[in-house]
Amino acid sequence: MSDNNSIKAVLYAFTANLGIALAKSGAAVWTGSGSMLAEAIHSYADCGNQVLLVIGMKRSAKAATQKHPMGYERESYIWSMMVAFILFSIGGVFAIYEGWDRYHHPQAIENAKIALLVLLAAIIMEALSLKGALSAMKEEKGKQSLWQWFKTTHSSELMVVTGEDIAALLGLVFALVALGLTVMTGNTAFDALGSMIIGLLLVTVAAVVGAEIHSLLIGESAEDVRTSIQTYLEAQACVMRVLNVWAINHGNSVMVAIKAELKPELSVHSAVQEINAMERQIKQTNSRVKWIFFEIDDKD
Structure with a gap:
């Protein structure tokens, strides 16, 4: 898989996530939904992820020097590790905290129908972003399953994009279910629990992706x-x-x-x-x- 395909996948994901983040932010302010706020934070974190990944890919393309005779290609692993542990974890921990706070200090949710529509639109956009990542990895993946590819790939930036897209899609589904239950029952605890589940999902993805990038960073066999x-x-x-x-x-x-x-x-x-x-x-x-x-x- 070429670097060009990786950059296209990352930039496509950035565009999709920025649009989703802005829509979620508006819906979170309008409705007061904790799980929607957690989802907005997640999307902004994803945008930050993609910025760091592009920086990493650009820096890894620097020519070799006498001090670094094998070049800087492994630098992409470092930036991907930063994404996995800093942005994913910060986003996840904040979402857990926000959900915990909302659970103990309930807040009424207004205009929930608008939030549900935003979530449905975000699910479609995130699915398209994931489709772009899967298309970019097609040549490298071959006949392997997604998990097999994940365990053997050398493309840390595409690993991160795919992981965050999957996490985002699952998080949106959790947020949709949580907000739907809150609307049907009037119990805001469902919305708060949705935020905490989204946070746990992000932390889990951070740990799994981080472990794989760590293996590449210390010298994984091809x-x-x-x-x-x-x-x-x-x-x-x-x-x-x-x-x-x-x-x-x-x-x-x-x-x-x-x-x-x-x-x-x-x-x-x-x-x-x-x-x-x-x-x-x-x-x-x-x-x-x-x-x-x-x-x-x-x-x-």
Whole structure:
């Protein structure tokens, strides 16, 4: 998946969330709904998320320097981590607090029908935003399930956008149900509980997304690339044994380290030529591979 697709998905989500946030804010002020206010805060947090993600993608595209010879591609992980833990968590904790306060200090809800209409419109817009994210990941996802893709993807920014879209859609449904129950029963406790549930949902998403980004940040293996390279090397006539293959995600690129035993009759010049040919083929077959470090050895 290209960076261009990621940026489009993020900008599309930003536009949708800004419109939703403004509509929710107006409805929250008009109706006095706690769950609607929580949803508005969530949408503004989502807008902030997308701003940080774009900053991260732009900074990760900086050219390599002598001090950072492998470039800055992993910087996108740092900004995605900021989104997961700061904005998601702050939004979630505030929503829980707001719901708790409204539960113990009930406030009447006015013009609830307007709020319900806003929520229905927001659900449609959020569903379209999620559709855009799913479309952007289509090439990378392939035949994997959404959960399998989530566990193996290297695209932290798309992981965050998808996670927040799913959380937003579920949160809107909870808000709609909570506000609907409040309208039907006249009991504002349902609205307050809706706000707390939305907050718990945000905190849960923050924890799950944060854990996956943490794994990428400390150096997660690109298993599909590693398996492909291992299979290719084992089929080469000049290779006696493949001792080790590392394929580590580095943003959108992959760093590969290989330790293999070559046939002993090869001269140094022949070994160099064979290694160069294998490296070229590996890069042609695996477009994400940017660096290859090949070590000849006869033991693990």
